[in-house]
Amino acid sequence: MQTPVRFLIFVLLAVLFSFSASCLAAGNDVKNRMKERLPALTSLKAAGVIGENNAGFLEFRGGEKKQEALIKDENNDRRQVYDAIAKKQGVDSGLVGSRRALQIAEQAPGGTWLQKPDGSWYQK
Numbered sequence: 001m002q003t004p005v006r007f008l009i010f011v012l013l014a015v016l017f018s019f020s021a022s023c024l025a026a027g028n029d030v031k032n033r034m035k036e037r038l039p040a041l042t043s044l045k046a047a048g049v050i051g052e053n054n055a056g057f058l059e060f061r062g063g064e065k066k067q068e069a070l071i072k073d074e075n076n077d078r079r080q081v082y083d084a085i086a087k088k089q090g091v092d093s094g095l096v097g098s099r100r101a102l103q104i105a106e107q108a109p110g111g112t113w114l115q116k117p118d119g120s121w122y123q124k
Contacts, residue, residue, distance in 0.1 A: 030077045037074055040067065051113025051121060052104045056082060056097030061113050061121070 041058070044050045049066050053059040057075045060068075079093070082100065086093035098117070105114045105124070112124045 030080055034074065034077050037070060040070055041074060044071075045112050046109075048111070048113060048123075051115065052101060052108065054098060054101050054115040054117050054119065055094065056100035056104065059115070 041050070044066060045052075048061055049064055050058050050071060051061045057078055058071050060071070065071075078097070078100075082093045082096040086096045089096070101115070108114060108124050110124055113121055114124055115121050
């Protein structure tokens with residue numbers, strides 16, 4: 001009787017380990033993609049093409065939408081990160097994004113377009 005119980009425990013642990021490993025790999029993929037996009041995003045921010053909104057996402061400033069797919073991909077990855085953090089902390093992902101927006105605003109270099117909590121934009 002002990003052998004089937006031990007086997008069941010072993011199988012459950014193996015499944016949990018493989019699930020954890022796949023989640024970790026997915027997290028690393030997101031991190032690597034975001035790191036690869038950073039130079040292009042920094043350039044677009046410096047040119048005033050994009051800014052950081054109050055929800056923790058990138059938003060176009062003005063009419064010019066250079067590299068729209070790049071911005072969409074970045075925002076999708078940020079959404080995944082915010083969702084994962086929210087799930088872990090037991091809060092809404094919108095709260096995670098708005099908290100991140102405040103951190104981004106503090107760390108942003110001069111000239112970056114930022115959105116205040118009231119929705120108005122300013123250039124740091």
